[in-house]
Structure formats: C-alpha cells, structure tokens
Amino acid sequence: MPHTTTVERVTVIATESLSKRFPRVTALDRLSVDIAPGVTGLVGANGAGKSTLIKILLGLSPASEGRATVLGLDVAKDGNAIRESVGYMPEHDCLPPDVSATEFVVHMARMSGLPPSAARERTADTLRHVGLYEERYRPMGGYSTGMKQRVKLAQALVHDPRLVLLDEPTNGLDPVGRDEMLGLIRRVHTDFGISVLVTSHLLGELERTCDHVVVIDGGKLLRSSSTSDFTQATASLAVEVTDTADHPDGTTALRTALDRAGLTVQPAGRGADGAPGSDHVLLVDVAGEETYDTVRDAIVGLGLGLVRMEQRRHRIAEIFRSDDDPDAPDALGGTTGTGGPASGSAYGKGGAVDAA
Numbered sequence: 001m002p003h004t005t006t007v008e009r010v011t012v013i014a015t016e017s018l019s020k021r022f023p024r025v026t027a028l029d030r031l032s033v034d035i036a037p038g039v040t041g042l043v044g045a046n047g048a049g050k051s052t053l054i055k056i057l058l059g060l061s062p063a064s065e066g067r068a069t070v071l072g073l074d075v076a077k078d079g080n081a082i083r084e085s086v087g088y089m090p091e092h093d094c095l096p097p098d099v100s101a102t103e104f105v106v107h108m109a110r111m112s113g114l115p116p117s118a119a120r121e122r123t124a125d126t127l128r129h130v131g132l133y134e135e136r137y138r139p140m141g142g143y144s145t146g147m148k149q150r151v152k153l154a155q156a157l158v159h160d161p162r163l164v165l166l167d168e169p170t171n172g173l174d175p176v177g178r179d180e181m182l183g184l185i186r187r188v189h190t191d192f193g194i195s196v197l198v199t200s201h202l203l204g205e206l207e208r209t210c211d212h213v214v215v216i217d218g219g220k221l222l223r224s225s226s227t228s229d230f231t232q233a234t235a236s237l238a239v240e241v242t243d244t245a246d247h248p249d250g251t252t253a254l255r256t257a258l259d260r261a262g263l264t265v266q267p268a269g270r271g272a273d274g275a276p277g278s279d280h281v282l283l284v285d286v287a288g289e290e291t292y293d294t295v296r297d298a299i300v301g302l303g304l305g306l307v308r309m310e311q312r313r314h315r316i317a318e319i320f321r322s323d324d325d326p327d328a329p330d331a332l333g334g335t336t337g338t339g340g341p342a343s344g345s346a347y348g349k350g351g352a353v354d355a356a
C-alpha cells in the first residue's frame with residue numbers, strides 16, 4: 001500500500017475569490033491568496049485595493065462576494081474574535097492631539113479587554129519597544145510624524161495579537177525614519193513571533209523586510225511569492241574584465257565568447273549598479289554552478305584580466321519594470337485600479353520617486 005504524507009499548509013490569512021465592488025469601482029476583483037506566518041508585504045499602487053482588503057480582513061467591511069479567513073476565523077461572522085487576536089495600524093492620522101501616547105495606548109489596551117494594571121504595564125513595554133521614552137507623557141499633537149507612526153504601531157501591538165495588519169506604516173517618513181520603522185516591523189516578528197501583513201507602494205522597502213510579497217493591481221492578484229523567489233529566480237553574474245592588446249574591447253570579446261558558449265548575456269547598461277563605468281560590466285544569467293566555470297574559462301581563453309565577478313540579485317522592482325523603461329523608479333505608480341491584465345509593465349511608470 002503506498003505511503004502518503006499530508007502536509008498541512010499553515011495560513012494566517014486565506015481569501016477565496018474575494019471581491020469588493022463600490023458603485024463606481026471594483027476595489028477587489030476575485031482575489032484568492034494564502035498568506036503564511038511571518039512578515040508579508042502587500043504591495044500595490046495607490047488605489048490597488050490594499051486598504052479595502054485590510055478592512056474586509058478585520059471584519060469591518062463586508063465583501064461583495066467570495067470568502068476570507070483570518071487565523072482560521074471567518075471574516076463574515078467572526079469579526080469580534082478576529083479583532084481580539086489581530087492588531088491594526090491604520091494608514092491615516094487618527095491620534096487625538098490632546099492626550100499623551102501613554103494615555104492613548106492604555107485606553108486602546110483597555111478597549112481590547114486588558115484589566116487596568118495589565119493595560120498600564122503592557123503600554124509601558126510596548127512604547128519602550130517602539131522607541132518612545134520620556135516623550136510618551138507629552139500630548140501627541142506635538143509629535144513628529146515618526147513618533148505618531150510609532151504610537152500607531154504600539155496601539156496595534158498592545159493587546160499581544162497573533163497578527164498585525166499595518167497599512168502604509170512608512171508613509172510620510174524620511175529615509176532614516178523609514179529604515180527605523182522597517183526594523184521595528186521586522187522585530188515584531190523576530191522578537192515576539194507575531195505575524196505581520198504590511199502594505200506599501202514601495203517595492204524596495206518590502207524586499208528588505210518581508211519573507212513573502214503579494215502584489216495586487218486593480219484589485220487583482222498579480223503575484224504572490226517568497227521574497228527570495230522574486231530575487232533569486234533572476235540571479236545574474238556581474239562580470240568586468242580588462243582590455244588587452246589582442247582584445248582592445250575586452251567586454252565585447254567576452255560577450256561574443258559567452259554568447260557562443262550558449263549563455264544569456266547582456267550589458268549591465270548605464271548606471272546598472274550605480275557605479276561609473278558600469279557599461280563595461282556584463283550581466284550573465286546564472287543557469288547553474290557550471291555558469292561560473294564557463295565564464296572563467298572564456299576569460300582565460302581570451303587572455304583577459306578579471307576585474308570582478310560577483311553574483312547580483314535583481315531587486316524586486318526590476319521584475320516589474322518594463323523593458324523599454326529601464327530607469328523607472330522603485331515605486332508603484334498610480335495606476336488607480338484599471339483592473340487590466342496581469343502585466344508587469346503596469347509598474348514603474350508612475351511619477352513617485354524611488355524613496356525606498
């Protein structure tokens with residue numbers, strides 16, 4: 001009798017053909033996706049449907065069709081139970097200006113059902129964890145954007161949830177503030193084992209922070225894969241060689257030799273790695289271990305000097321860049337819910353800057 005093993009997939013969030021239709025726009029369009037424990041990035045241009053999905057997952061807004069579960073609970077029936085176990089950091093400023101962070105977070109902890117002394121204790125711990133110390137006794141109206149974002153994160157964590165949904169937590173932050181916030185988010189999972197779903201329209205941020213990335217466009221699923229799949233599948237080797245008397249253009253000679261050897265080679269092109277002279281760099285698709293040997297043998301065969309040979313992982317943003325727009329920024333443009341076909345070229349065309 002054949003022996004079979006069933007591996008049960010663990011999911012914290014599962015949606016099945018989930019749609020949300022407003023009178024004039026389809027915000028989510030038959031979205032089916034499973035999200036495992038860990039840190040997951042939900043990425044999409046403004047209007048892609050990220051906030052709508054979060055509201056449905058919290059049981060705050062009913063789906064038009066389809067179903068979804070969060071921690072195994074049905075969003076249509078179990079909203080209260082979901083919100084007991086899930087923390088939520090909203091996108092927009094929602095902090096009362098006249099109260100202190102401590103008062104506010106204690107209040108949120110009490111609302112979540114913690115008794116007064118536990119609420120105060122958890123508030124102190126959580127505010128310390130997000131990096132707010134003496135300032136926590138001051139009215140929040142005087143806080144910087146970074147401090148406000150930290151308070152919003154703290155109130156999402158204070159009741160010790162199993163999962164937090166963070167809507168654009170780096171919005172409005174400068175690059176240093178963003179890095180600090182991304183570090184905090186990563187630690188929410190590594191230090192406390194809390195799973196995280198974090199939205200952003202900046203791909204570059206997510207590849208540093210997330211284990212898994214889900215991309216939506218016009219309410220449809222474009223791609224869901226582990227971050228390493230996004231970057232590893234496209235690993236390439238950057239190779240730079242010297243010119244010699246026999247080969248005054250060593251780069252072209254090497255390119256011809258590698259083409260002949262059956263490798264896929266292209267010039268790194270202008271500014272490919274930000275270094276001047278990167279037009280002398282070739283990018284060779286890594287087909288396997290043997291690619292390194294083929295490149296080495298070709299260089300030796302031509303008598304060229306090797307300046308460098310290093311593995312280069314594509315950034316997620318490059319995967320969504322159209323071929324005719326190699327300089328497109330690392331941000332998702334405002335494609336505003338066109339609901340068009342799943343096309344990578346929908347990305348990277350927007351006016352937003354690469355701030356990640």
Ligand SMILES: Nc1ncnc2c1ncn2[C@@H]1O[C@H](COP(=O)(O)OP(=O)(O)OP(=O)(O)O)[C@@H](O)[C@H]1O
Pocket residue numbers: 022023025026027044045046047048049050051052053168336337
């Ligand atoms: N209550 C509503 N009534 C009508 N349309 C809505 C409503 N909420 C969202 N939408 C529309 O649904 C689409 C998806 O909006 P959503 O806020 O989910 O996008 P998003 O990806 O979170 O973008 P952003 O980061 O800009 O909030 C948009 O076209 C938006 O205008």
